[in-house]
Amino acid sequence: MSAPSEPSSGNPLLRYIARRVGVSVLLVVGVTLVTFVLTNLVPGDTVAANLGQQAAADPTIVAAYRSHYGLDRPLPEQYGTYLVNLLHGDLGESQQTHRSVVADLSAAVPATLEIAIGAIVLSILIGVGLGVVAAVRRGHLADSALRLVSLVGISVPTFWLAMVAFYVFSYKLDVAPGSGRLSPATTAPPDVTGLYTVDALLSGQWETFGDAVAHLMLPTLVLTLYTVGLLTRFTRSAVLEVLDQDFVRSARAKGLPGRTVLLRYVLRAALVPILTVVGLAFGALLSGTVLVEQIFSWPGMGSYAYQAASHLDLPGVMGVGLVVGVIYVVINLVVDLLYGVIDPRVRVS
Amino acid sequence: MRRIPRAWRTPLGITGAVVAALWIVVAVLGPVLWPYGPLAQDFPRLEGPTGAHWFGTDELGRDVFTRVLAGAQVTVPLALLLVGLSVVVGGLLGLAAGFFGRWVDETVMRLTDLVMAFPIVILAMVVAAALGASLVNAVLAALVVSWPAYARVTRGLVVGIRTADYVLADRLLGFSAFRSLRTDIVPMVVGPVLILASLDIGTATLLLSGLSFLGLGAKPPTAEWGSMVSTAVQNFDSWWMGVFPGLAILTVVMAFNFLGDALRDALDPRTAGVLEKAETR
Numbered sequence: 001m002s003a004p005s006e007p008s009s010g011n012p013l014l015r016y017i018a019r020r021v022g023v024s025v026l027l028v029v030g031v032t033l034v035t036f037v038l039t040n041l042v043p044g045d046t047v048a049a050n051l052g053q054q055a056a057a058d059p060t061i062v063a064a065y066r067s068h069y070g071l072d073r074p075l076p077e078q079y080g081t082y083l084v085n086l087l088h089g090d091l092g093e094s095q096q097t098h099r100s101v102v103a104d105l106s107a108a109v110p111a112t113l114e115i116a117i118g119a120i121v122l123s124i125l126i127g128v129g130l131g132v133v134a135a136v137r138r139g140h141l142a143d144s145a146l147r148l149v150s151l152v153g154i155s156v157p158t159f160w161l162a163m164v165a166f167y168v169f170s171y172k173l174d175v176a177p178g179s180g181r182l183s184p185a186t187t188a189p190p191d192v193t194g195l196y197t198v199d200a201l202l203s204g205q206w207e208t209f210g211d212a213v214a215h216l217m218l219p220t221l222v223l224t225l226y227t228v229g230l231l232t233r234f235t236r237s238a239v240l241e242v243l244d245q246d247f248v249r250s251a252r253a254k255g256l257p258g259r260t261v262l263l264r265y266v267l268r269a270a271l272v273p274i275l276t277v278v279g280l281a282f283g284a285l286l287s288g289t290v291l292v293e294q295i296f297s298w299p300g301m302g303s304y305a306y307q308a309a310s311h312l313d314l315p316g317v318m319g320v321g322l323v324v325g326v327i328y329v330v331i332n333l334v335v336d337l338l339y340g341v342i343d344p345r346v347r348v349s
Numbered sequence: 350m351r352r353i354p355r356a357w358r359t360p361l362g363i364t365g366a367v368v369a370a371l372w373i374v375v376a377v378l379g380p381v382l383w384p385y386g387p388l389a390q391d392f393p394r395l396e397g398p399t400g401a402h403w404f405g406t407d408e409l410g411r412d413v414f415t416r417v418l419a420g421a422q423v424t425v426p427l428a429l430l431l432v433g434l435s436v437v438v439g440g441l442l443g444l445a446a447g448f449f450g451r452w453v454d455e456t457v458m459r460l461t462d463l464v465m466a467f468p469i470v471i472l473a474m475v476v477a478a479a480l481g482a483s484l485v486n487a488v489l490a491a492l493v494v495s496w497p498a499y500a501r502v503t504r505g506l507v508v509g510i511r512t513a514d515y516v517l518a519d520r521l522l523g524f525s526a527f528r529s530l531r532t533d534i535v536p537m538v539v540g541p542v543l544i545l546a547s548l549d550i551g552t553a554t555l556l557l558s559g560l561s562f563l564g565l566g567a568k569p570p571t572a573e574w575g576s577m578v579s580t581a582v583q584n585f586d587s588w589w590m591g592v593f594p595g596l597a598i599l600t601v602v603m604a605f606n607f608l609g610d611a612l613r614d615a616l617d618p619r620t621a622g623v624l625e626k627a628e629t630r
Binding site for chain 2 (some may be wrong): 027030031034035038039147148151152154155156157158159160161163164167171286287288290291294295302305306309310312317320321324
């Protein structure tokens with residue numbers, strides 16, 4: 001935050017971006033510190049959780065285990081080593097899968113992103129649309145109905161909805177495929193992005209593409225319901241706030257058609273608060289995936305986090321924490337930067 | 350607070366109040382309403398709903414209806430406890446941050462930034478797994494992720510009030526900082542924070558039952574809704590085992606969300622905005 005009297009050098013938008021990026025890097029380091037402290041301060045015993053009972057009783061094995069994972073070093077040194085390795089793109093070795101955390105995560109992250117991206121795009125399209133309708137029809141039947149739907153949407157336990165959806169559509173009606181990312185008979189497409197749909201398209205395997213999309217449908221739709229509820233509510237209140245403004249009244253008084261006023265004046269002004277919520281909703285989505293992935297046996301970040309956490313696999317947990325933290329920070333950064341683009345006042349403040 | 354009764358007169362508000370009251374009665378009366386014992390394995394296993402067992406029986410021959418009713422004694426009080434603890438911890442920290450400013454403010458706010466940079470379930474999962482699976486630890490884990498919302502809202506409100514003329518006037522009259530905090534600031538903050546709390550009961554219920562679903566909360570024989578759904582996943586043919594506990598969670602969360610929504614609508618629009626932002630968590 002520079003003093004307003006200070007003569008500003010260079011492009012204000014670039015300075016704004018530089019400042020935001022700097023803050024984001026600090027936040028990511030903070031995130032690693034928090035996961036490190038959390039996973040080490042808590043009383044759980046990682047040795048007992050990962051070695052069998054018999055092995056954990058043998059002091060030589062325990063000592064070898066602790067030295068293999070560097071657990072015998074002082075904590076600040078462990079953290080320092082972690083940061084240095086991190087700079088080299090090394091997140092350590094998982095105490096549970098015995099593979100490098102980077103390899104584990106590079107398989108798990110695209111699996112989760114494939115659901116999460118689909119869900120957030122659908123949620124924005126549906127949620128923002130419904131929110132605008134609710135605001136414009138304020139007090140009418142449509143508004144009340146949408147309020148009910150969105151309140152129910154944010155009240156449904158995701159893991160339960162996932163189970164019911166799986167039971168009805170996959171198990172009983174057989175219109176959706178079973179669990180996992182692909183049917184057992186289908187082989188995964190050549191790994192380029194890790195997103196099966198994109199990889200299948202890149203290699204021209206239409207059947208694999210169809211199978212991947214079919215498997216994506218249910219988990220994506222289940223996750224969408226919650227965020228749609230959230231986005232409908234916020235869009236409604238954001239649009240309502242703008243509808244009362246003088247410039248909207250002036251635009252109407254000028255005789256502009258209702259749709260022009262809504263799209264060019266109201267929605268544009270409401271975009272800033274809506275963007276904030278989209279960023280937050282993506283975070284809520286990532287939380288939701290942990291539960292949904294359990295039901296659909298989806299080999300994503302949520303499943304990995306769950307396994308790492310329940311086995312107290314510290315490198316695994318730190319890795320997930322870091323990736324998720326980075327995703328959060330990047331999203332907030334993008335949202336902040338978009339503010340700067342949409343609303344010039346933000347750049348100078 | 351006098352405005353609340355009018356807010357309840359919306360159809361959703363009334364529905365919410367009635368359903369929430371019903372669940373509270375179920376939780377308070379407890380065993381009086383249970384047709385059988387929640388742990389009694391006296392019946393044929395995995396039987397669908399019948400006249401004797403409205404919600405069927407589970408994989409150990411226990412009555413699902415009884416277990417759903419018994420579950421109210423587990424989840425609802427813990428959700429209330431969690432929200433209460435979050436209000437106290439987050440509220441006090443937010444109050445301190447807003448009132449004292451400077452490094453206190455910086456420290457508390459950066460802490461909330463850090464906690465909020467995580468998806469709640471993943472962070473709560475790590476804490477719960479590390480502390481060991483138990484309901485109390487699940488509440489503690491959830492507390493770690495839920496206090497920042499209150500700290501932020503409280504701080505925001507305090508910062509807005511701190512420099513108000515009437516507060517300054519009292520300070521000029523020689524009131525101590527503590528007295529000014531108590532008589533001028535806290536009463537202005539309590540209302541909105543309590544509304545936020547009422548909106549949060551639903552979220553707290555979802556979080557706690559989600560942790561139990563993952564096996565990080567209630568331990569097996571306990572009749573807890575989330576863990577009942579998780580057992581049901583292993584007995585897929587017996588849909589009644591999972592559907593009814595899930596409906597219990599849904600109705601509780603919905604009731605409190607309806608109530609909170611009605612309460613917020615009755616609020617001053619300015620505070621409503623602050624609350625909405627906090628609520629996305």
